[in-house]
Amino acid sequence: MTHVIEVKGLTKRYRETLAVDDVTFTIEKDTIYGLLGRNGAGKTTVMSILTAQNFPTHGEVRVFGENPYENAKVLGRMCFVRESQKYPDDAKPAHAFKTARLFFPNWSQELADRLIDDFQLPMNRRIKKLSRGQLSAVGVIIGLASRAEVTFFDEPYLGLDAVARQIFYDRLLADYAAHPRTIILSSHLIDEVSNLIERVIVIDRGRIIMDEDTDAVRDRAANIVGPSAAVERFIAGREVIHRESLGHVSSVTVLGTLTDADRVRIDAEGLEVAPVSLQQLIVRTTQHAAGSTEQTPLDEGALR
Template structure:
């Protein structure tokens, strides 16, 4: 497939700190990407540069083959739903949707009205008086109804209750199936979005820790549980992401896909295997990276085409 976004050695520097440090990645068209990582990891900075809300200190950025900054050919094809989006003081949701309908050529007013009803959004109230969840609903509706070729959602669900978040997830998948486009979803609710995303990009401290298809990630780690001596003997020489001990029982999460023979070996040793969720894996990876263990999996997570350093 053709890449719609290409980033090479991207760096963003603020005084003496790098918000992004040598980030390289390629994003293909018509796929849902999860841009995951802790607060302050660099997710919003990356999206801001890709959408011309900010600019790089070094490196190259191409969106649809061109640099996005002050480029109407690129920006007219992008929708960026920011968590901190600002509106005029007297603007109502109706004003926001009207402006969006004029800007986005693929805008679907019928879909927008359906979403307004589902999110129970008060249309006559000024946006500045909306609740946090209602404000998030405004952004979600614009992001979905715009049907832009690339849509960025930066923590779009803040303030939404569980029912409203599920509406967002359901409508996103339904509309994406009918109108494929590139969706980049930044989130820290990893378990909630894990079934939505087709590709995982994990950023920590301004660097890429993981860049892989979601299916390839799911079996990338496993937790071994049982007698601590047996567990320690079995995990020797493996990449250990996390270890917990309670009395004589140890629970150790190791990085790497197990073969059928290895799984049989674990069972024969009287040990148990437990799956590791995408959220657990990412949490353990970022914890280990933060601890500065250079030999950890962040030094050799393999993507489809390259090795992430």
């Protein structure tokens, strides 16, 4: 595959805060990525550096084989849509789309018009007067209609309701199939985007703890459920990333693909195997990386 982005030893420090800690990864052409992690994990910082809106303390970044900083040829091939996108006070959606059409060489006005209708966006209302959902729609429309070779979505769709988010996901997949490009989605709605993303990169405390194909991640763990004594016998020697218990029944999440022999033993012990969703796996892997497999409450919705 072709690398469109190469990152080596990337570090970003803000005074005493280490936001990104010596990360190395590549982004492949024509692939949908999920860039996932807790609030403050370093996701937005990484995307800002890749799009030349921030500077690394150390490390090397190459986009299309070149340094992106003050490089109009490279920057014109990328689109970065973020939740906190700012617009001039008197700007209207029509102004934002007209500017985007001039900036992005692959801009599709036909797709933009369709999305404007899908989201029922009021074109002549000033952007600062739009609702949060309408503001999110402006960013989503620019990100999709730009058809940039690399597009970053830093949770710009948080203000959209469930129906509008589904419209976004459907339009993204349909247009990606017709016009392949590289898309990086930063989201805390992991289960919602799990069927979109082809590769997962998880950042925790500024470091990458997972960089794998989504299909491989799905088979990476399993929940073993049943009588506590039998569960403990089965998981002996395995890596445990989460455990819960109620009375004499336990549910333990273990890493590793189950073999046919494992499944025979599970049946013999009277145990059950429950699926682990992508969100559960990432939440529990992140918790495990922090050094805990205790049964502690964790707000999965806070993973961003």
